[in-house]
Amino acid sequence: MAMKTSSAKFKDRVDEGIHNDFMRLAVSSAQERLHGRRLTAVDELGSWEDWRSLGEEIRQHVLSNLDFYLHQLAENVSKRGGHVFFAETAEEASGYIKDVIVKKNAKKVVKSKSMVTEEINLNATLEAVGLDVVETDLGEYILQVDDHDPPSHIVAPALHKNKEQIRDVFKEKLAYTQTEKPEELTAHVRGILRKDFLSADVGITGCNFAIAETGSIGLVTNEGNADLVTALPKTQITVMGMERLVPTFDEFEVLVSLLTRSAVGQRLTSYITALTGPRDEDDVDGPEEFHLVIVDNGRSSILGTEFQSVLQCIRCAACINVCPVYRQVGGHSYGSIYPGPIGAVLSPLLGGYDDFKELPYASTLCAACTDACPVKIPLHDLLRKHREVIVEKEKMAPFSEKMAMKAFGIGAASPMLYKFGSKMAPSAMSPFKTGDIISKGPGPLKTWTESREFPAPGKESFRDWFKNREKGGKPS
Amino acid sequence: MNGTIHNEGAFLNNIAKNLGRAPITEGISVPEWKHAPKKEVLKHATPNDLVAELKEQCKRVHTQFHVTDSKQVMHCLTQVIEELGNGPLIIPKDDRFSAYGLEGILKEKDVHIWDHQAGNENIEKAESANIGITFSEMTLAESATIVLFSDKDHGRSISFLPACHVSIIPKSTIVPRMTQAAAAIRSKVARGEVIPSCINFITGPSNSADIEMDLVVGVHGPIKAVYIIVEDK
Numbered sequence: 001m002a003m004k005t006s007s008a009k010f011k012d013r014v015d016e017g018i019h020n021d022f023m024r025l026a027v028s029s030a031q032e033r034l035h036g037r038r039l040t041a042v043d044e045l046g047s048w049e050d051w052r053s054l055g056e057e058i059r060q061h062v063l064s065n066l067d068f069y070l071h072q073l074a075e076n077v078s079k080r081g082g083h084v085f086f087a088e089t090a091e092e093a094s095g096y097i098k099d100v101i102v103k104k105n106a107k108k109v110v111k112s113k114s115m116v117t118e119e120i121n122l123n124a125t126l127e128a129v130g131l132d133v134v135e136t137d138l139g140e141y142i143l144q145v146d147d148h149d150p151p152s153h154i155v156a157p158a159l160h161k162n163k164e165q166i167r168d169v170f171k172e173k174l175a176y177t178q179t180e181k182p183e184e185l186t187a188h189v190r191g192i193l194r195k196d197f198l199s200a201d202v203g204i205t206g207c208n209f210a211i212a213e214t215g216s217i218g219l220v221t222n223e224g225n226a227d228l229v230t231a232l233p234k235t236q237i238t239v240m241g242m243e244r245l246v247p248t249f250d251e252f253e254v255l256v257s258l259l260t261r262s263a264v265g266q267r268l269t270s271y272i273t274a275l276t277g278p279r280d281e282d283d284v285d286g287p288e289e290f291h292l293v294i295v296d297n298g299r300s301s302i303l304g305t306e307f308q309s310v311l312q313c314i315r316c317a318a319c320i321n322v323c324p325v326y327r328q329v330g331g332h333s334y335g336s337i338y339p340g341p342i343g344a345v346l347s348p349l350l351g352g353y354d355d356f357k358e359l360p361y362a363s364t365l366c367a368a369c370t371d372a373c374p375v376k377i378p379l380h381d382l383l384r385k386h387r388e389v390i391v392e393k394e395k396m397a398p399f400s401e402k403m404a405m406k407a408f409g410i411g412a413a414s415p416m417l418y419k420f421g422s423k424m425a426p427s428a429m430s431p432f433k434t435g436d437i438i439s440k441g442p443g444p445l446k447t448w449t450e451s452r453e454f455p456a457p458g459k460e461s462f463r464d465w466f467k468n469r470e471k472g473g474k475p476s
Numbered sequence: 477m478n479g480t481i482h483n484e485g486a487f488l489n490n491i492a493k494n495l496g497r498a499p500i501t502e503g504i505s506v507p508e509w510k511h512a513p514k515k516e517v518l519k520h521a522t523p524n525d526l527v528a529e530l531k532e533q534c535k536r537v538h539t540q541f542h543v544t545d546s547k548q549v550m551h552c553l554t555q556v557i558e559e560l561g562n563g564p565l566i567i568p569k570d571d572r573f574s575a576y577g578l579e580g581i582l583k584e585k586d587v588h589i590w591d592h593q594a595g596n597e598n599i600e601k602a603e604s605a606n607i608g609i610t611f612s613e614m615t616l617a618e619s620a621t622i623v624l625f626s627d628k629d630h631g632r633s634i635s636f637l638p639a640c641h642v643s644i645i646p647k648s649t650i651v652p653r654m655t656q657a658a659a660a661i662r663s664k665v666a667r668g669e670v671i672p673s674c675i676n677f678i679t680g681p682s683n684s685a686d687i688e689m690d691l692v693v694g695v696h697g698p699i700k701a702v703y704i705i706v707e708d709k
Contacts, residue, residue, distance in 0.1 A: 086487035139686035224697030282628035
């Protein structure tokens with residue numbers, strides 16, 4: 001699927017999300033679990049602010065010298081016998097990959113989860129020439145089997161489905177006869193996909209981080225699917241967004257540590273793999289041929305602008321897991337493969353304001369996203385900048401926050417929700433506070449407070465509040 | 477033989493243009509980073525502290541943990557194999573089996589030793605094996621992670637395809653965290669060594685929480701993982 005996942009109007013998508021009770025329950029419970037695990041992992045590591053600053057420093061250095069590091073990467077991939085293709089557009093990228101595969105007379109392609117291959121609409125391009133394309137990440141596989149249902153979260157793509165729904169899809173499509181237990185559903189998929197891994201001609205992966213100094217590709221999973229995708233087929237094709245690289249293994253290690261903690265609260269995920277070139281001489285497994293496709297698709301036009309910092313993103317979804325708006329409306333409402341705060345910033349930049357102008361308004365600007373980001377992207381500032389551009393430069397009709405918040409079902413009726421996302425320093429709000437109520441808010445709060453009063457953020461920080469909450473303490 | 481590179485010039489020039497400067501293809505070195513929190517983790521840990529940390533972390537990653545010495549290791553491994561339901565076994569071609577008192581395993585009747593000359597037969601053996609046994613090159617205490625380097629005698633499939641994965645961990649391979657492993661790989665690079673085509677950092681069995689965030693252990697890779705720490709001679 002391309003970046004845009006729906007042709008329905010924004011308001012209608014949100015309306016559908018708001019009224020999908022199961023999805024909302026699944027999303028809120030997933031948010032809490034992922035967020036709780038992240039906080040634990042972050043606390044255990046210690047000096048988290050230093051880690052974040054280091055992550056930011058590394059990402060900014062790479063972006064400032066991106067041409068240098070991409071050149072170094074390409075040279076080192078080539079030295080190890082790999083082929084490198086720089087693709088300016090989505091079409092160039094998917095066209096090149098299709099040509100490589102068709103030349104091999106390949107029939108079956110196995111894929112490990114990759115957002116950038118969604119972005120370049122790769123599966124449709126390959127299926128159009130009759131190839132059998134199999135997603136091997138469990139969540140992605142579930143969506144693929146369910147007639148290509150779009151992903152709703154960048155780390156847990158099938159988050160919006162419950163196990164009963166998955167069981168029913170499997171019964172209909174995979175002759176599944178067991179129960180809705182996740183263990184049984186998973187074992188069934190293991191059996192099917194094992195055969196696909198062994199019979200596939202080509203393996204396609206994304207890239208968490210490429211390593212310029214060695215020409216290596218770093219892949220991070222829990223399932224181990226990326227390892228089978230790259231160990232068994234004769235040809236490996238890796239697709240990377242052009243900004244997803246680090247100078248050396250030293251920086252790779254730092255960003256992996258930030259990624260696994262922020263994404264799933266693990267010290268490291270089960271499988272972290274650094275692949276360099278095709279297999280070595282006399283090796284039995286690993287690909288005989290390796291292609292690296294480096295994709296621009298609109299990224300270069302973000303460089304040098306006030307939005308450049310969004311390219312620091314390491315796709316951990318920590319911002320999605322704390323966002324009160326995502327919690328209310330779910331991933332599909334964004335109409336993009338990139339949902340949540342990161343999606344609301346990135347989608348208009350990569351896909352244009354025409355399709356995604358409402359997304360910067362899908363935010364309370366509470367800054368919980370900015371606080372959660374492991375590489376310090378000022379997400380809420382970028383959302384505000386988008387709104388300025390939309391109103392001032394694009395001359396598009398401003399989408400009022402009042403309307404947006406109403407559509408999201410966020411209002412005085414759900415003060416807890418507001419608090420969930422809010423990390424605003426109590427002091428910053430104090431001039432507007434009368435007791436515990438904000439009656440005249442600044443900026444984005446203005447339209448809200450024109451019609452209703454909001455509970456003021458408490459003195460407790462979000463993190464403290466969350467911890468207390470987990471201990472069963474009464475939220476303030 | 478070098479691989480091909482397509483469309484590089486125009487692509488990189490466009491990046492430089494957007495960054496508002498002339499293209500740079502040389503002369504950049506990695507700066508001294510202002511923040512260095514990574515060396516603080518487990519900074520003062522002794523080798524025994526690291527074993528304790530590793531043991532504690534194993535509980536969280538669904539991995540069985542044994543500590544033994546080179547005299548007892550064969551006995552320990554035999555028991556583990558029995559508990560996991562016996563062979564077929566697949567192992568790399570590796571002198572450390574003898575060096576660490578595990579010659580016995582080489583003589584098991586149901587064992588396949590990776591032989592690059594046998595080609596794909598190795599993969600078939602790995603696919604039908606119940607247990608793959610590896611030696612950890614480096615072991616990260618903080619995350620309970622073993623590190624594997626591929627080569628012609630150490631096939632990638634040994635740790636992925638069998639239902640169970642047993643890793644032998646010489647105690648001297650244990651380091652605090654990934655920081656030290658990255659540094660060791662970089663010093664290989666600095667010495668001009670060619671790094672392996674596949675470096676695996678493996679932490680326990682494969683798993684997924686893609687269905688309702690419920691953890692399922694055993695997805696595409698091994699369903700069970702066991703670490704055996706061996707005190708060095």
